[in-house]
Amino acid sequence: MSTNDALDVEMAKQLDRLMRRIHGRLTATAEDFDVHKVGPGGGMLLLTIDEIAPAPMSELVQRLARDKSQMTRAVQALEAKGLVTRAGSPDDARKSMVSLTPAGASAVIRIQQAVAKVLDGLLEPLTADDRDTLRSLLARL
Amino acid sequence: MSTNDALDVEMAKQLDRLMRRIHGRLTATAEDFDVHKVGPGGGMLLLTIDEIAPAPMSELVQRLARDKSQMTRAVQALEAKGLVTRAGSPDDARKSMVSLTPAGASAVIRIQQAVAKVLDGLLEPLTADDRDTLRSLLARL
DNA sequence: TATTGTTATACTCTATAACTATA
DNA sequence: TATAGTTATAGAGTATAACAATA
Numbered sequence: 360m361s362t363n364d365a366l367d368v369e370m371a372k373q374l375d376r377l378m379r380r381i382h383g384r385l386t387a388t389a390e391d392f393d394v395h396k397v398g399p400g401g402g403m404l405l406l407t408i409d410e411i412a413p414a415p416m417s418e419l420v421q422r423l424a425r426d427k428s429q430m431t432r433a434v435q436a437l438e439a440k441g442l443v444t445r446a447g448s449p450d451d452a453r454k455s456m457v458s459l460t461p462a463g464a465s466a467v468i469r470i471q472q473a474v475a476k477v478l479d480g481l482l483e484p485l486t487a488d489d490r491d492t493l494r495s496l497l498a499r500l
Numbered sequence: 501m502s503t504n505d506a507l508d509v510e511m512a513k514q515l516d517r518l519m520r521r522i523h524g525r526l527t528a529t530a531e532d533f534d535v536h537k538v539g540p541g542g543g544m545l546l547l548t549i550d551e552i553a554p555a556p557m558s559e560l561v562q563r564l565a566r567d568k569s570q571m572t573r574a575v576q577a578l579e580a581k582g583l584v585t586r587a588g589s590p591d592d593a594r595k596s597m598v599s600l601t602p603a604g605a606s607a608v609i610r611i612q613q614a615v616a617k618v619l620d621g622l623l624e625p626l627t628a629d630d631r632d633t634l635r636s637l638l639a640r641l
Numbered sequence: 642t643a644t645t646g647t648t649a650t651a652c653t654c655t656a657t658a659a660c661t662a663t664a
Numbered sequence: 665t666a667t668a669g670t671t672a673t674a675g676a677g678t679a680t681a682a683c684a685a686t687a
Contacts, residue, residue, distance in 0.1 A: 360609070364616035366635060367623070368547065371522065371615045373638040375544050378519045379565035381512065386656080398676065403516050406509065416646065424520035429678065431647055453645040453686045468501070474512045475505035482508070484640045493637045494507060497514040499625045527679080539653070557669065570655065572670055594663045594668040644687070654677065664667070 377481070384477045392469040395440045395462075400425075402470045404433050405459070408443060409467045413456035415448065442466055518622070525618045533610040536581045536603075541566075543611045545574050546600070549584060550608045554597035556589065583607055 360368075382399055397405065407422050408414050416434065420427045434457055437443045442463035448454035459467065482490055501509075523540055538546065548563050549555050557575065561568045575598055578584045583604035589595035600608065623631055 360612050360616070363620070364612060366631070367616040367619035368612050370623075370631075370635050370638065371619055372544065372547065373635070373641075374515070374519055374522070376563070376565050377638065377641055378515055381515070383565055400677065403513065406513060417644085422517065424517050424524055425677095426679065427646065428648080428680085433677095435647095451645080451687075455646075471501055471505060471509050475501070475508040478508035478512055479504070481641060482511075485637065489637055489640075490507070490511075492633065494511050494514070496626065496630055496634045496637075497511065497518065499630075500514075500518055500622060541654070558667085567656070568669070569657085569671080573654095576670095592664075592668080596669075642687100645685085646683100647685100648681105648683075650680085650682105652678080652680105655675080657673090657675105658671105659673105660669100660671070662667100662669085664665100 380481060381477055384480070385473060388473065388477075392473040394469070395442060395466055397437060397440065397442070397466070401433060401437060402474075404430075404437065405442065405463060405467050405470060406474075408457055408459055409464070412458045413446070414458070415454045415456055417454070419457065437463070521622060522618055525621070526614060529614065529618075533614040535610075536583060536607055538578060538581070538583070538607070542574060542578060543615075545571075545578065546583065546604060546608050546611060547615075549598050549600055550605070553599045554587070555599070556595045556597055558595070560598065578604070 385399055385402075393402065395401075403423060404419065407419060411418060411422070416427065416430055419425075419434070420430045423430070425433075434443060434445070438445060440462075441460055443457050444460055445455045445457050448456050482493075485493065526540060526543075534543065536542075544564060545560065548560060552559060552563070557568065557571055560566075560575070561571050564571070566574075575584060575586070579586060581603075582601055584598050585601055586596045586598055589597050623634075626634065
């Protein structure tokens with residue numbers, strides 16, 4: 360294994376651990392904000408729907424890097440909880456567009472606050488400049 | 501939601517998506533290297549055991565930020581596949597130390613190469629300096 | 642024929658709590 | 665009493681392929 364390979368492996372470990380810590384801290388306090396029990400996957404999905412609504416399924420699949428069959432189930436679960444609605448697209452009858460309900464929108468606000476709190480805690484060792492640097496590097500990926 | 505909160509949420513989305521892309525690319529080519537079908541979780545575990553062997557369960561739990569009951573199962577699965585062995589600690593009879601078998605060591609090499617290849621591909625938009633910066637920022641978390 | 646989305650199945654991963662053994 | 669690890673159970677997440685409907 361070359362030196363570069365070793366560094367890549369190191370970064371993969373760092374990312375894996377960081378995501379697990381984020382996830383762990385979120386679920387540890389989930390009872391405070393995840394009143395609909397959507398879980399971390401459903402939470403990220405809600406945040407993304409909020410960002411691009413009305414969201415075609417295919418774009419959610421792409422943005423969240425998930426499987427399309429999973430996406431169908433995840434959206435159906437949110438729909439059953441009254442957090443999102445689906446409507447056919449006027450452009451293309453195959454597409455169904457997902458939007459937030461008022462209940463979904465208020466869930467999004469709580470989830471955003473919880474995520475921000477966790478991230479802010481985990482990023483504590485970094486200065487504001489460091490955080491900007493990290494964010495811009497991630498954005499380029 | 502404050503501006504800082506929004507930036508934190510943005511970073512969470514970026515990290516979530518990056519991990520999913522890494523995961524997706526690894527599983528897409530898993531047949532080339534994951535001959536023992538340990539999956540992504542088992543792969544990360546093997547890499548960590550390789551790093552700190554002989555590894556007490558508690559340190560694996562801490563480093564991988566997983567639950568201890570999951571760790572028991574994950575290690576047992578690797579043991580059943582002949583990739584790791586466990587031995588009691590001379591210091592403390594409660595501890596069991598995990599080490600790689602020769603088969604486990606060769607699996608680690610293949611996994612490292614696969615991870616490095618995926619990371620290298622995903623990090624392509626970044627220069628070598630950028631990668632160093634990213635790695636050092638992550639290391640401080 | 643390609644794209645969008647759904648269904649079905651099997652499997653893995655995860656969270657939680659109760660439990661044993663040793664310190 | 666505290667710590668290291670195991671077991672049991674239920675639920676959530678995931679991969680895969682086969683399928684229907686529209687473009």
